[in-house]
Amino acid sequence: MILASSSPSALLLGIAAAAAYALPAAFASRLGETGARLALWLAWALHGAMLAAGMLQSAPRFGFAPALSVTAWLVLTVYAIERELFPKLRTRWVLAALGALAVVLALVFPGQPLHVSATAWLPLHLALGISAYGLFGAAVVHAALMTRAEKRLRLAEDTHSGMPLLTLERLTFRFVTAGFVLLTATLVAGVLFSEVLYGRAWRWDHKAVFSVLSWLTFAALLLGRRRFGWRGRSAVRVLYAGAVLLLLAYVGSRFALEVVLGRAP
Structure with a gap:
């Protein structure tokens, strides 16, 4: 949470x-x-x-x-x-x-x-969102390990990853898939139950736009992986792009409000 x-x-x-x-x-x-x-x-x-x-x-x-x-x-x-x-x-x-x-x-x-008047469902909604952050964060870490291992492998050096390269790749996409499921649940709950959760109807603000863009990016990554066999650098770049968009969605908007503008959302 x-x-x-x-x-x-x-x-x-x-x-x-x-x-x-x-x-x-x-x-x-x-x-x-x-x-x-x-x-x-x-x-x-x-x-x-x-x-x-x-x-x-x-x-x-x-x-x-x-x-x-x-x-x-x-x-x-x-x-x-x-x-x-x-x-x-x-x-x-x-x-x-x-x-x-x-x-x-x-x-x-x-x-x-x-807020003391917030619905009891709001913590659950926030927990879903932050769990998605955690899973995508784990995917990014594994992708970074995979990229480093691939570079060392091309140079005929010890990968120093401590984990087989194919295992790293499988784990990366498993974390992406799990994070995508939780992100989908978070967005669906936000769209359908926005008035219950936040006391207002769904609106296309900064957070919503970047959340949907990240969802589309991860959806494209999983589809490309399944249909076209995306892997390696191309897949990692798409993963990084989706992670950055997701980071901008909540963390970026809250940072702007809390630190740059100095006010509560």
């Missing part, structure tokens, strides 16, 4: 999570394999506790930074699971740095309190 908190407990948990993320990000070589892995697990647990503290408070908050924070936590959850299946999987320091940045942003920009 797109929730955060400015409560003392969430603040302390966030600071601890950011510090724990910074350890493997900055000192991976000094910590060693076991130390870096334990530090990342600790950071992930503290990050999750911070998000839980935000959900349990009386006035949950939401905004662009909490959205990025939850997305980062979901991506790291996927990484943690895959790390157990593929012990040689790398890029730990990159994900740790992203996790630290996401936590700090959520502490600095905790968002706006969720």
Whole structure:
């Protein structure tokens, strides 16, 4: 869910999570394999506790930074699971740095309190949307790993991915498919139940336009993959384009409102 908190407990948990993320990000070589892995697990647990503290408070908050924070936590959850299946999987320091940045942003920009009169279905709608963000985020990470592995393979070098190239490709598109399903559900709910969720009819604002454009991009990617066998660089470029459009849809619009314009939506 797109929730955060400015409560003392969430603040302390966030600071601890950011510090724990910074350890493997900055000192991976000094910590060693076991130390870096334990530090990342600790950071992930503290990050999750911070998000839980935000959900349990009386006035949950939401905004662009909490959205990025939850997305980062979901991506790291996927990484943690895959790390157990593929012990040689790398890029730990990159994900740790992203996790630290996401936590700090959520502490600095905790968002706006969720209106007390909001329907109980709104958190579910937001949860669907942010889950789609997380799945597409995982797809982007796997696509980046796949691209790096392909480049190294062409140069007859060790791919250093820790995961077979075909497995990376399959996982990338599985995450895209799952994210597409959740994004579709989010858009359908927004169109059909906008008055219930937000107290107003559906309208073609910045968020809606970019959300639909991202949906069309991901639909084209999956269709091209199924009908024309898209893969490699071409498929990755389309994935990146869809991810950027999706990022602009919610995070971009909320950032403009909260930071650039300095007002609540």
